[in-house]
Amino acid sequence: MLHKTGSRAVEAEGxxxxxxxxxxxxxxxxxxxxMSIGDLAKYLMVSRQxxxxLISRMERDGHVAVTPDGRDRRSRLVSMTASGQHVWHVLAQPKIMAYYEDVLGDFSxxxxxxTLHYxxxxxxxxxxxxxxxVGGGNEAQEET
Incomplete structure (x- = not known):
């Protein structure tokens, strides 16, 4: 539901x-x-794959840029472009805030x-x- 209703809140911004x-x-x-792709994946708790x-599509749409990391050439850094900043700060943020107000409106x-605690x-x-x-403690994962 979060994906479905949240995406509707910002679909006009693509x-x-x-x-x-x-x-x-x-x-x-x-x-x-x-942020490196690895750090971004860890922060968002998703796989690098x-x-x-997702990053490729966002780069194609001009929202992010991917550049080599000056400290580690094997790593790539993802950063928001000026277009991405405009989409985030000007177009999406007000809609996201309104979405959260609607979702949490009757919460004290x-x-x-x-809710946050749990x-x-x-x-x-x-x-x-x-x-x-990841440490090998799950037999089900070993079978896949």
Whole structure:
């Protein structure tokens, strides 16, 4: 539902929820010099493979630029272009904020606080499971 309804909120700008997540990550002060694809994947908690196609489409659309990392030539940095900044700050942000206001409109501050707490707890549990699977602790994964 988040993908479906969130994408509708920004579809006029040609964005999906995945693209808005990338632009949001790149808009942070910490990412002003760009982010490596690996760091961006880790931050968004997605695979590099899934992110690669998304970044290619966003580069084609002019929202991001991919350049070699000056510190490590094997790594590439993703940064927001001027067009991406305009789409993010001017076009998408007001719609995203309105979307969140609609979704959370009947939540009290207490409701939001508890929801965030439990969602973060779920993420921690999923990261713990992921670490176990990556470490070889899941027989089901070994069969695939």
């Amino acid at each position: 964005l999906t929820t995945q693209q808005w997540a990338v632009l949001g990550a790149l808009s942070r002060e910490k990412a002003q010099g760009g 899934n992110l690669s196609g 501050i207490n409701d939001v606080t508890h 969602l973060l707890k779920m993420v921690d549990n999923m990261q713990r499971l992921d670490a176990q699977w």
